[in-house]
Amino acid sequence: MAASLNQVVGGEGDDRRAQLVAAAFRRVAEAGFEGLRLRQVAEDVGIDHSTLHHHFATKQDLVEAVAAHTTRQFWGTSPQAPDPASALRAHLATLRQMIVEQPGLFVVTVELDLRARRDPAVAAAMERHESGWRERLVEILTGLVPDPAASAELVIAAVKGVRLLPDVAGRVLHQLGEHLIGDGRG
Amino acid sequence: MAASLNQVVGGEGDDRRAQLVAAAFRRVAEAGFEGLRLRQVAEDVGIDHSTLHHHFATKQDLVEAVAAHTTRQFWGTSPQAPDPASALRAHLATLRQMIVEQPGLFVVTVELDLRARRDPAVAAAMERHESGWRERLVEILTGLVPDPAASAELVIAAVKGVRLLPDVAGRVLHQLGEHLIGDGRG
Amino acid sequence: MAASLNQVVGGEGDDRRAQLVAAAFRRVAEAGFEGLRLRQVAEDVGIDHSTLHHHFATKQDLVEAVAAHTTRQFWGTSPQAPDPASALRAHLATLRQMIVEQPGLFVVTVELDLRARRDPAVAAAMERHESGWRERLVEILTGLVPDPAASAELVIAAVKGVRLLPDVAGRVLHQLGEHLIGDGRG
Amino acid sequence: MAASLNQVVGGEGDDRRAQLVAAAFRRVAEAGFEGLRLRQVAEDVGIDHSTLHHHFATKQDLVEAVAAHTTRQFWGTSPQAPDPASALRAHLATLRQMIVEQPGLFVVTVELDLRARRDPAVAAAMERHESGWRERLVEILTGLVPDPAASAELVIAAVKGVRLLPDVAGRVLHQLGEHLIGDGRG
DNA sequence: CATGAATGAGGGTTCATTCAT
DNA sequence: GATGAATGAACCCTCATTCAT
Numbered sequence: 001m002a003a004s005l006n007q008v009v010g011g012e013g014d015d016r017r018a019q020l021v022a023a024a025f026r027r028v029a030e031a032g033f034e035g036l037r038l039r040q041v042a043e044d045v046g047i048d049h050s051t052l053h054h055h056f057a058t059k060q061d062l063v064e065a066v067a068a069h070t071t072r073q074f075w076g077t078s079p080q081a082p083d084p085a086s087a088l089r090a091h092l093a094t095l096r097q098m099i100v101e102q103p104g105l106f107v108v109t110v111e112l113d114l115r116a117r118r119d120p121a122v123a124a125a126m127e128r129h130e131s132g133w134r135e136r137l138v139e140i141l142t143g144l145v146p147d148p149a150a151s152a153e154l155v156i157a158a159v160k161g162v163r164l165l166p167d168v169a170g171r172v173l174h175q176l177g178e179h180l181i182g183d184g185r186g
Numbered sequence: 187m188a189a190s191l192n193q194v195v196g197g198e199g200d201d202r203r204a205q206l207v208a209a210a211f212r213r214v215a216e217a218g219f220e221g222l223r224l225r226q227v228a229e230d231v232g233i234d235h236s237t238l239h240h241h242f243a244t245k246q247d248l249v250e251a252v253a254a255h256t257t258r259q260f261w262g263t264s265p266q267a268p269d270p271a272s273a274l275r276a277h278l279a280t281l282r283q284m285i286v287e288q289p290g291l292f293v294v295t296v297e298l299d300l301r302a303r304r305d306p307a308v309a310a311a312m313e314r315h316e317s318g319w320r321e322r323l324v325e326i327l328t329g330l331v332p333d334p335a336a337s338a339e340l341v342i343a344a345v346k347g348v349r350l351l352p353d354v355a356g357r358v359l360h361q362l363g364e365h366l367i368g369d370g371r372g
Numbered sequence: 373m374a375a376s377l378n379q380v381v382g383g384e385g386d387d388r389r390a391q392l393v394a395a396a397f398r399r400v401a402e403a404g405f406e407g408l409r410l411r412q413v414a415e416d417v418g419i420d421h422s423t424l425h426h427h428f429a430t431k432q433d434l435v436e437a438v439a440a441h442t443t444r445q446f447w448g449t450s451p452q453a454p455d456p457a458s459a460l461r462a463h464l465a466t467l468r469q470m471i472v473e474q475p476g477l478f479v480v481t482v483e484l485d486l487r488a489r490r491d492p493a494v495a496a497a498m499e500r501h502e503s504g505w506r507e508r509l510v511e512i513l514t515g516l517v518p519d520p521a522a523s524a525e526l527v528i529a530a531v532k533g534v535r536l537l538p539d540v541a542g543r544v545l546h547q548l549g550e551h552l553i554g555d556g557r558g
Numbered sequence: 559m560a561a562s563l564n565q566v567v568g569g570e571g572d573d574r575r576a577q578l579v580a581a582a583f584r585r586v587a588e589a590g591f592e593g594l595r596l597r598q599v600a601e602d603v604g605i606d607h608s609t610l611h612h613h614f615a616t617k618q619d620l621v622e623a624v625a626a627h628t629t630r631q632f633w634g635t636s637p638q639a640p641d642p643a644s645a646l647r648a649h650l651a652t653l654r655q656m657i658v659e660q661p662g663l664f665v666v667t668v669e670l671d672l673r674a675r676r677d678p679a680v681a682a683a684m685e686r687h688e689s690g691w692r693e694r695l696v697e698i699l700t701g702l703v704p705d706p707a708a709s710a711e712l713v714i715a716a717v718k719g720v721r722l723l724p725d726v727a728g729r730v731l732h733q734l735g736e737h738l739i740g741d742g743r744g
Numbered sequence: 745c746a747t748g749a750a751t752g753a754g755g756g757t758t759c760a761t762t763c764a765t
Numbered sequence: 766g767a768t769g770a771a772t773g774a775a776c777c778c779t780c781a782t783t784c785a786t
Binding site: 752 | 767768769770771772773774775776777778779780781782783784785786
């Protein structure tokens with residue numbers, strides 16, 4: 001009774017693992033993996049730092065959970081669009097909005113891209129994430145541009161290039177979209 | 187004369203600094219700032235780790251020197267081109283070649299972009315570097331595209347987005363270039 | 373009857389204790405008290421490490437149980453011999469056989485001897501064990517050697533000295549036995 | 559000047575490594591390898607615990623130094639004797655005296671014997687030590703007993719068996735000596 | 745300019761133990 | 766009796782930095 005009430009009311013005890021991952025994510029967004037300290041993560045959640053090891057045996061485990069948690073935040077909702085052009089516009093608009101509203105998410109993504117170079121587990125997570133994104137883009141771009149695969153790569157590159165710059169993301173992605181859409185007309 | 191004299195007489199000290207910066211640069215390229223260890227840098231150069239502090243009082247000083255050394259490697263040679271289109275093509279070709287041939291340079295650049303978020307000195311260096319690049323791009327794009335400033339931003343974004351991917355850099359940058367050049371005609 | 377009933381009804385708990393002691397004994401034989409981990413012991417038995425504390429409130433309790441379990445393995449069977457000489461030979465042969473066949477038992481004994489220096493409970497257990505052994509030896513040696521007490525001490529020392537060396541145990545104990553038996557004759 | 563004076567007067571700065579090994583040795587004698595703590599060792603010497611790592615990169619290095627330091631304390635002086643019998647008596651008397659006067663030395667030896675089972679470096683040190691001892695014993699026993707090799711093994715066993723018992727060491731070793739010497743007469 | 749000893753803060757990790765369920 | 770979350774002390778080790786030589 002008390003337990004179920006606790007779950008319903010507070011929900012705080014929901015999942016310590018999730019809390020820890022969220023806290024770690026926040027720390028990485030602020031200080032990078034370079035500045036990720038297990039003691040701080042535990043403190044953020046309000047538990048002893050040794051208790052963290054009860055949920056994540058090693059720091060690496062937590063890092064991998066952060067990678068999964070980060071990539072999971074993409075493509076939660078897939079908006080349906082009547083035509084390829086508006087689908088692309090919607091896609092880019094969503095990304096621009098995410099870049100503006102959740103800058104930390106993209107900071108962590110860059111951190112993960114960098115870490116992937118020395119961390120096979122993270123590399124696998126990022127490749128899975130990126131290939132999903134690529135497929136989605138190719139799907140959208142098919143029928144809109146002559147070479148969907150190449151254009152998808154261009155879109156990915158442009159987004160990656162403005163990930164850390166909310167101020168220019170809108171302009172750049174809009175321009176890119178119009179370029180691609182206009183291209184189909186030519 | 188003065189330069190060569192400088193190298194002969196007291197230049198060894200400066201040489202050491204350059205050696206240390208180069209070694210640190212290499213370490214960052216391999217292991218990130220997260221994996222940068224002063225002891226290793228000193229050992230790479232063949233001096234005691236205490237001696238390193240005679241050349242760089244603090245680790246931060248070395249990091250800033252790495253930032254300067256990194257940005258300095260761009261735009262060493264500015265190829266002259268008869269017309270804007272070939273100037274842009276040359277610019278992108280140069281970048282593609284650098285990405286392929288000096289991947290470490292771009293890894294460090296991403297590391298610096300990330301570190302710039304928490305390190306004002308690095309931030310200043312990167313902004314200086316990037317505004318120089320932007321100006322150069324605007325110069326090239328003027329007369330070629332309707333909105334040189336916006337297109338420069340797009341180019342920068344695309345390059346940043348493929349910095350870590352030598353395999354797709356060529357395709358993406360080529361496609362972008364043709365887009366921009368073709369756009370001017372329409 | 374009572375015994376079998378005990379096993380059926382409430383004996384499982386006692387079984388668990390025995391299992392835990394046996395597992396702890398094995399761990400000490402392999403890794404020493406230095407490497408004794410309650411979690412591993414519990415895991416070896418197939419229970420949660422918290423549950424172990426229901427059977428042994430503290431690690432010290434388990435250690436003392438291991439000491440008791442270890443000393444209990446000696447002198448289970450007392451072979452009857454027609455004369456003192458063959459009694460001594462049988463005693464030494466039994467020990468040699470145990471050293472060869474159950475090396476772990478003697479490793480733990482050495483561990484216990486060492487721990488006894490800082491652990492009064494273990495010290496008491498070992499003293500009890502050793503005085504029983506000594507009495508038995510004096511009994512055997514009486515009528516065989518001039519100073520049974522001193523010779524018993526010599527036998528104990530020699531056995532302790534080859535406890536960890538199954539390869540030389542046979543030779544050494546045999547030689548010692550013949551020395552003692554021959555001595556009586558002279 | 560000050561430095562040489564310091565060396566002459568206090569001698570304390572003589573060798574930090576030696577001081578640390580001595581302190582570690584003392585700790586092992588008291589608390590076993592199980593209770594060896596680098597922080598305490600450093601504190602005993604009066605330096606920060608991190609400084610200890612400047613002299614011994616890892617705990618294992620210190621342990622190996624302790625093993626070397628321990629075995630080095632044996633056979634420092636080799637007393638010359640006119641005949642084998644008195645040579646054996648002198649050898650055993652020396653050992654008995656060491657056991658009585660330096661009990662810690664033998665406690666550490668037992669600890670090392672035990673650790674040798676899981677530590678190849680320590681095992682090598684102990685084997686070297688023991689084979690040296692064995693050779694010396696064989697040399698002494700040759701001409702005194704029929705089977706010097708076997709008797710050497712018996713002596714080693716007996717000594718090992720009384721290492722931890724200063725009270726009985728004298729009696730046991732004396733009896734053993736007379737046994738061996740008397741044996742030659744028969 | 746170079747060295748090696750020393751520092752101290754802090755890192756991840758381990759482990760026996762406790763407690764609510 | 767059994768579990769899993771939590772604790773806190775302690776562990777070995779790392780690293781940038783300082784200082785006397």
